[in-house]
Amino acid sequence: MQYAALERMLINSIMEVQMKLGYENEVIRFYYPEKALLNILKAGDSNDEIKTALKEFKAYVKDRLGEIKITKSQERFCFLIPPEGARYVWEQEEKSGFLREFIEIIEKPGVQLKDIKNVFSKYSDGRYICQSCDGEECDYILYFEDAARDSYRYFIKFHDNHGTYHRFLSEDVKDMGL
Numbered sequence: 001m002q003y004a005a006l007e008r009m010l011i012n013s014i015m016e017v018q019m020k021l022g023y024e025n026e027v028i029r030f031y032y033p034e035k036a037l038l039n040i041l042k043a044g045d046s047n048d049e050i051k052t053a054l055k056e057f058k059a060y061v062k063d064r065l066g067e068i069k070i071t072k073s074q075e076r077f078c079f080l081i082p083p084e085g086a087r088y089v090w091e092q093e094e095k096s097g098f099l100r101e102f103i104e105i106i107e108k109p110g111v112q113l114k115d116i117k118n119v120f121s122k123y124s125d126g127r128y129i130c131q132s133c134d135g136e137e138c139d140y141i142l143y144f145e146d147a148a149r150d151s152y153r154y155f156i157k158f159h160d161n162h163g164t165y166h167r168f169l170s171e172d173v174k175d176m177g178l
Contacts, residue, residue, distance in 0.1 A: 033076050
């Protein structure tokens with residue numbers, strides 16, 4: 001099982017929320033489609049295998065993220081991170097300079113693609129990929145050539161005077177057919 005990978009994904013998501021909204025000593029919830037969870041865990045897809053993997057994962061992260069709760073509704077899982085998990089991330093995890101700068105630039109009114117590319121370039125010596133995307137929710141997909149830097153795919157959409165984004169793991173992007 002890939003418990004460390006799932007823990008890293010949760011920690012990255014907590015950091016992202018804290019960078020956007022600031023730190024609060026409160027519960028945080030994240031929702032993941034079942035397919036995305038199976039991709040990251042590398043678990044079998046039977047109910048018993050998933051249940052066992054999630055029980056073991058909860059024990060694996062307990063010392064850092066606290067007593068997380070995991071529930072399933074239809075085809076997605078909810079991870080409820082208790083306040084001590086949010087506090088752990090705030091106090092113990094090194095904040096990503098890239099993600100911080102990326103969030104700051106994407107939230108600026110009038111942001112343009114060149115502004116976003118500049119941030120990617122700064123953190124990759126110019127070694128990143130930018131692809132046009134023809135979707136309703138996406139104009140461009142950007143990501144680092146070296147996934148060790150950051151393994152997410154950033155889906156960027158420009159609106160009248162601002163930009164928005166969504167982050168996905170490369171495996172999830174493949175499942176979406178992109």
